[in-house]
Structure formats: C-alpha cells, structure tokens
Amino acid sequence: MENLTPTDNIPFQKILQAKENIRGSVIRSPLILLNENVPGKKIYIKLENLQPIGSFKIRGAGNALANLSEEEIKDGVYTASAGNFAQGLAWNARERGIPCNVIVPDHAPMTKLEAIERLGGSILKVPFDKWWEIIQTHHYKGMKGKFVHPVCDPAVIAGNGTIGLEIMEDLPEVDVVICPYGGGGLISGVASAVKSRRPSAQVFACEVDTASPLKLSFDLGKPSTCDYKASFVDGMGGKSVLESMWPLVSHLVDDSLVVTLEEVANAVKLLVERNRVVAEGAGAATVAAALSEKFAGRLRGNIVCVISGGNIDTNKLIQALEGKIPQ
Known part of the structure; x- marks a missing residue:
C-alpha cells in the first residue's frame, strides 16, 4: 500500500x-x-x-501481510510490540508458513508473551527505551526479515x-x-x-x-x-x-x-x-x-x-x- x-x-x-x-x-x-x-x-x-x-491487532497484521509480496517476506517478518500486535503478526505469519520475530519491552505481560510463543513467534526482550527507539526508527540491527510497523503502516x-x-x-x-x-x-x-x-x-x-x-x-x-x-x-x-x-x-x-x-x-x-x-x-x-x-x-x-x-x-x-x- x-x-x-x-x-x-x-x-x-x-x-x-x-x-x-x-x-x-x-x-x-x-x-x-x-x-x-x-x-x-x-x-x-x-x-x-x-x-x-x-x-483487534489481528486485523491490521493480516492486511499488512496481504499487501506484501512473497519476495518481501521470504526471510519472514518481525515487529516491535508490547504483545497484541505481535500475536496478530505471529498468527498471520503461521498461516503463511513464515518465521516471525518479536521485540518486546521488558515489562510486557506474561499472558501476552506466552501467547506469542504459542503462536510460533520468537521473542527478544529489550529495555523499554530501546523498544521505543525501534518503534521510532522502524529497524533493529541484525534482525532478519521484513519489519512490519504496528502503527504507522x-x-x-x-x-x-x-x-x-x-x-x-x-x-x-x-x-x-x-x-x-x-x-x-x-x-x-x-x-x-x-x-x-x-x-x-x-x-x-x-x-x-x-x-x-x-x-x-x-x-x-x-x-x-x-x-x-x-x-x-x-x-x-x-x-x-x-x-x-x-x-x-x-x-x-x-x-x-x-x-x-x-x-x-x-x-x-x-x-x-x-x-x-x-x-x-x-x-x-x-x-x-x-x-x-x-x-x-x-x-x-x-x-x-x-x-x-x-x-x-x-x-x-x-x-x-x-x-x-x-x-
């Protein structure tokens, strides 16, 4: 889009x-x-x-993936999310058969972290300030895959x-x-x-x-x-x-x-x-x-x-x- x-x-x-x-x-x-x-x-x-x-995050995540080509997601996707968007992206990535990595702030609740892993997402915890930096820059150095922004896309x-x-x-x-x-x-x-x-x-x-x-x-x-x-x-x-x-x-x-x-x-x-x-x-x-x-x-x-x-x-x-x- x-x-x-x-x-x-x-x-x-x-x-x-x-x-x-x-x-x-x-x-x-x-x-x-x-x-x-x-x-x-x-x-x-x-x-x-x-x-x-x-x-609700399943809606935006699903539409975002629907707008990406197979070439764009060949290495999977990743996002920065406190939990709900991560679950939405992991759920839709699992349906597409691609990997999903999630960067979460260190105060993210256990309920959401367990759900992300249950849906096949891999989690990386970082301090809140670092997590917010990723939200602002749309990038995390060294992470493979296509970044899907939980808000701005x-x-x-x-x-x-x-x-x-x-x-x-x-x-x-x-x-x-x-x-x-x-x-x-x-x-x-x-x-x-x-x-x-x-x-x-x-x-x-x-x-x-x-x-x-x-x-x-x-x-x-x-x-x-x-x-x-x-x-x-x-x-x-x-x-x-x-x-x-x-x-x-x-x-x-x-x-x-x-x-x-x-x-x-x-x-x-x-x-x-x-x-x-x-x-x-x-x-x-x-x-x-x-x-x-x-x-x-x-x-x-x-x-x-x-x-x-x-x-x-x-x-x-x-x-x-x-x-x-x-x-």
Missing part, C-alpha cells in the same frame, strides 16, 4: 479492500449495549476481545479501519466513538471509516493518566513527550506521540479523554459483572471514559467504546474483581 500524505484519511476503498483481505481470518465482532443505564446516552461496546488472538491502519466500517454498518446513527490510544494506528483507521460515512460523529482517544502523551500534544499543539509510568494498562500509552502519526491523528481525532488507573480497574470489574466481558486495561479504559463524570457534558447520544482486547493476566483480573488497582 502506498504511503499517505500527512493529513489524509485512509481512503475508504482501502478499508473495503482490507475487509476482503482479512475475510475468514477475523470475526465480525459483536456490537452490543453495555448493561449500565446512563441518562442521556446509550453506550455500546465493540467486542474485539473476541478475536482469535483476543485483540498504512495497510495496518486500513485493517484497523474495518472496525469502523462494521460500526457504521451496525449503528449508522453513531454519535461518538472512543478508542484506546497507543500509537494512533487503531484510532486513525476507525476515524477514517466512521467520518467518511458520518462526518458529524466525534472520535475520541482514551489515555490513562500515567501515560497520556496525546492529551499533552493536543494541549501544546505539537507531538510531545510526557512523564511515563508503566502500569497494568499495558496495551496503550507510551512516552511520546510519534511524529510520523501526529499530522494524521491531529486531523482525525477530536480530543483525548484521560482516565485514572482506578477508573480503568473499576471498568474491568464492571464489564465482567454486567456483560460477562473480560477486557484488558486498554479495552476497559474506553468504558471508563464513557462513564466518567468528567466527560458527562461532552459524551452524549449513541456512544461506541472499542474494547480493543482481552489479554489481561489472570492475577491482575482477580485484583480488579476484588476492587483493587492491579499491580
């Missing part, structure tokens, strides 16, 4: 093509009402935690955009969509699809207050670096906004909604108790934002929360169900 100019939406035709490319390898995830009555709004949850790898973003396509098919009158924000690949794809069909819809990012570089970047009007602290919400948040993604994200995203670790933990618990849905921190964060009194005046009407994944360590899930903030 060709590169984008800085403020392009992902073309709707590319998202439609991605839908065909990944047909049969992903499920069309359900869009259901959250079983929580909130005056003035209807909150829906888009259940990407039900994908074969427990995360237009084919990955188009694959993610199929989530927005499904939302519009199921709820054409959507008013608000909330996506967790890690690098911007998910929300850029979803916003491209949603706003192509309903320009009046708002698309908000969601971040946790221990890692909210997008909110800071919106406040300062440029890609910025924040104070970062690792937490159980490992599927989103970083130290900074990728400069290569800032023009696209700032063009498509209406704002970032910042929630606390306590709010996210409460949302993990609520999803299990009310809807029998297991969500990891990044997925539950969108529900935390939709329910937060801080944003009550901004979030009205039909609201869709993208539950991006369900790959949470069992002990952390237990802590959340006990009313604690997982450590």
